[in-house]
Amino acid sequence: QDTFKIQTQRAFLDVYLADGSNIRLDIQTSDTAERILEVTLCKMGLSGELIKYFSLFFFQDHDDGALSVVKKVAEFELPYVSLQSMKELHCKLGIRKxxxxxxxxxxxxxxxxxxNLLYMQAxxxxxxxxxxxxxGQMQELELLQKNANKVKSLELIREMRFYGYVRLDPCICDYPEQSCSADIYVGNNEINCCIKLPTNQxxxxSFKINxxxxxxxxxxxxTKDGEEDTLEFRFEYNDSGTWQWIILYTKQAFLLSSCLKKMISEHMMKAAKEGQE
Structure with missing residues (x-):
């Protein structure tokens, strides 16, 4: 019963941008993610009608340079409180599109x-x-960046493979056989899996969302003492006329679920718009 009795007090909260810089906010510990996002983006000069295209995420920066997006922060969530409860994960709060x-x-x-936000993230x-x-694209990008041409750089990155996808940490899947490791990219109406087979091939x-x-x-x-909690993400997929369940074991299962929901809602909105025209 006392879980939700959060004592409100003032605190500082760092919100990170994709280039590693951060904006320090003077907040109330009871401020919601929606409020914190709004304040941060307004500080950056973003116009109000564009706020809906961005969200707060918890992420981890790894020593090897890898980036893990742990999960999307729900609008009603209290980021300050969540960060305190996730201390052992060494998460940061960041803005992404x-x-x-x-x-x-x-x-x-x-x-x-x-x-600027799009460019930094790209x-x-x-x-x-x-x-x-x-x-070739990499060489062209280096040249454009030397000339500080953000728009052209972004246009070039948008042509690159897996642009606009969310990459998950390597995980285990049961397709095409048990215990295969997989690199997963979610985007462009698909879950793209690069699967390492037991034969090392x-x-x-590509699992299409339709x-x-x-x-x-x-x-x-x-699974074992001291290990992080494991989540199972299973989806029902029609492969050549037969339905089958495919399982991914990933601690980013909720992020994957959020991405799928987003893709489906965008797809439906696009279809509805085209239907009206």
């Missing part, structure tokens, strides 16, 4: 603050190996 359809970028290009994703440029599989019927997240608890 929150849409899965890259064509929506065009709505944000005319505002300097939103263009550059971060190239550096962190989320986006896969060709050698690599197989790339062939996905349902999914569920199950909490499995810690």
């Amino acid at each position: 929150w849409y899965m359809d890259p064509s929506l970028d065009t709505l944000l290009m005319d505002c300097r603050a939103s263009l 550059v971060q994703e190239v550096k962190r190996n989320w986006v896969k440029p060709t050698e 690599t197989k790339e599989v 062939r996905l019927r349902s999914w569920q997240v199950t909490f499995l608890g810690a």
Whole structure:
């Protein structure tokens, strides 16, 4: 019963941007994510109608340079309180764009603050190996960045493979057989899995969301003493006319679920718009 009796007090909260810089806010510990996002983006000069295209996320910066987005922060969540309860995970609170359809970028290009946010995130994703440029694209990007051309740089990154996708940490999947390790990218109406088979061969599989019927997240608890809790993400997929359940064991199951919901809602909105025209 006392869980929700949070003592409100003033505190400082750091909100990180994709380039590693941060904005320090003077907040109330009871401030919601919605409020904190609004205050941060207004401080950056973002116009109010564009706030809906961004969200707060908890993320981890790893020593090897890898970036893990742990989860999207729910609007009603209290980020300060959540961070205190996740101390052992060494999470940071950061702003990222929150849409899965890259064509929506065009709505944000005319505002300097939103263009900066998009540019920072795109550059971060190239550096962190989320986006896969060709050698030629990489050379061209270096040249554009030397000339400080953000718009052209962003346009180039948008052409790179896996731009607009969310990359998950490597995880275990049961497809095409048990205990395969997989690199997973979610975006462009698909779950793209680069699966390492027991034979050490690599197989790339694309699960299209229009062939996905349902999914569920199950909490499995810690597998061994001292290990992090494991989550199971299973989805029902139509492969060549037969439905089958495919399972991923990933602690980012809720993030994956959020991404799928977002893709489906954007897809439906697009279809409804096209239907009206």
